Amino acid sequence: MRDAIKHLRRTELIEATIRVIGRRGFSRTTLAHVAAEAKLSPGIVSFYFSSKEGLLHETLAHLAAEYEKTWTRSVRAVGDDPVAALDAMIEVDLGREVCVRGTVAVWVAFWAEMPGRPRYRVLCNELAERYFEQARRMCHEIARRGGYDDLDADTIARGLNAMIDGFWLDLMMDPKRFDRARAKRACRQFLAGVFPAEFGPLAAGAASGRRTG
Amino acid sequence: MRDAIKHLRRTELIEATIRVIGRRGFSRTTLAHVAAEAKLSPGIVSFYFSSKEGLLHETLAHLAAEYEKTWTRSVRAVGDDPVAALDAMIEVDLGREVCVRGTVAVWVAFWAEMPGRPRYRVLCNELAERYFEQARRMCHEIARRGGYDDLDADTIARGLNAMIDGFWLDLMMDPKRFDRARAKRACRQFLAGVFPAEFGPLAAGAASGRRTG
DNA sequence: GCGCTCATTGACTGATGATTCAATCAAATA
DNA sequence: TATTTGATTGAATCATCAGTCAATGAGCGC
Numbered sequence: 001m002r003d004a005i006k007h008l009r010r011t012e013l014i015e016a017t018i019r020v021i022g023r024r025g026f027s028r029t030t031l032a033h034v035a036a037e038a039k040l041s042p043g044i045v046s047f048y049f050s051s052k053e054g055l056l057h058e059t060l061a062h063l064a065a066e067y068e069k070t071w072t073r074s075v076r077a078v079g080d081d082p083v084a085a086l087d088a089m090i091e092v093d094l095g096r097e098v099c100v101r102g103t104v105a106v107w108v109a110f111w112a113e114m115p116g117r118p119r120y121r122v123l124c125n126e127l128a129e130r131y132f133e134q135a136r137r138m139c140h141e142i143a144r145r146g147g148y149d150d151l152d153a154d155t156i157a158r159g160l161n162a163m164i165d166g167f168w169l170d171l172m173m174d175p176k177r178f179d180r181a182r183a184k185r186a187c188r189q190f191l192a193g194v195f196p197a198e199f200g201p202l203a204a205g206a207a208s209g210r211r212t213g
Numbered sequence: 214m215r216d217a218i219k220h221l222r223r224t225e226l227i228e229a230t231i232r233v234i235g236r237r238g239f240s241r242t243t244l245a246h247v248a249a250e251a252k253l254s255p256g257i258v259s260f261y262f263s264s265k266e267g268l269l270h271e272t273l274a275h276l277a278a279e280y281e282k283t284w285t286r287s288v289r290a291v292g293d294d295p296v297a298a299l300d301a302m303i304e305v306d307l308g309r310e311v312c313v314r315g316t317v318a319v320w321v322a323f324w325a326e327m328p329g330r331p332r333y334r335v336l337c338n339e340l341a342e343r344y345f346e347q348a349r350r351m352c353h354e355i356a357r358r359g360g361y362d363d364l365d366a367d368t369i370a371r372g373l374n375a376m377i378d379g380f381w382l383d384l385m386m387d388p389k390r391f392d393r394a395r396a397k398r399a400c401r402q403f404l405a406g407v408f409p410a411e412f413g414p415l416a417a418g419a420a421s422g423r424r425t426g
Numbered sequence: 427g428c429g430c431t432c433a434t435t436g437a438c439t440g441a442t443g444a445t446t447c448a449a450t451c452a453a454a455t456a
Numbered sequence: 457t458a459t460t461t462g463a464t465t466g467a468a469t470c471a472t473c474a475g476t477c478a479a480t481g482a483g484c485g486c
Binding site: 005006009040041042043044047 | 433434435436437
């Protein structure tokens, strides 16, 4: 089972990296810290990764893959109802699994390093692009079905997107001022304003506060 | 005028630091780069600042002071109309003076370093607190005057705040996907949903697209 | 148990970059 | 002009880390 252990160590190191960046910030993350966090010797990192840069890049890729997996899973689970799907996006992004302080701090750390690092930029922007495309499609679909003719669905999708990211920042900067339920409520309030029939107080279906996540 | 030159050099170095972080990211910003950017010798930095850490801290303080200055100025300028004031906040935060890619990138860089750096944390959170307090007050006031009784003004303020921050991230990550006018529109759309009489399409006053900024 | 293979260790090396400081230079003053 | 004061330089020093590698150890087949 040689491949298995290889995979295990790599994952351990990547997860240690995430914890260390979350705790110390990007600029003060050293390989020694990562190795110690993973309870391995300092030399091991270059054995499993081409370089520190390689480890960091794979850490970001890992983070992105994990996030995209949970996110697409939840959206698929609700079938083809765009209202429920949009609601599911809010639920996932601000839910207990994804919206965790340490993890969010690492996302912000990578975002902050994007200037001058094409690889990070490409990875993050491609993910953001796929994510936005979904949100956009849902908003268009809701507008179409609901007969909201003169509504700019792109802008709504961007706005929702931005609000969610902003709440991630809140969580990262000061967990005391972040309130999961309130964050979700604000997002739904925004959607209620533009799609009253679907998300407003009189909406029959998905988007009222059923969930507690 | 010895004090004048002292002040000048310090400002030059701080502004060079901002440019370098904006271009290279936090983790790859060295004193040599900063000095070169300011067209000064490498040794000079320790002459004007206690250490690299000191320079960075003062850079953040400078950034915060500048931001708060322009922001409070604009809000004060509109008098005591809370609708106009809230609108002015959007206008400033997403306007040409404040919402500049390089500067925003530096903000994000400092945010990302907040874990494990109490000084940054305190500075950023105190600023955020003052800012939020304003937004909160305006929302409450609008709700009170407009007779929106069962409206959670705090959540609205948080939501607006988050959306603006999220748009800053958009600008930083990919200027192509950021659109100043659209960002403002999304913010106003959110407010229109919760305060229709003040920000909605039928609102008489301030919040329709007068400005072009 | 014996040897083989591969994972792991941790001391070492070299590079990078913060910091120091003696020497230089320029401006102000006498 | 000579002197003094303080700004500025850049080479030298020192610390920190990434990356290397010979030595060790653990598991596995014989």
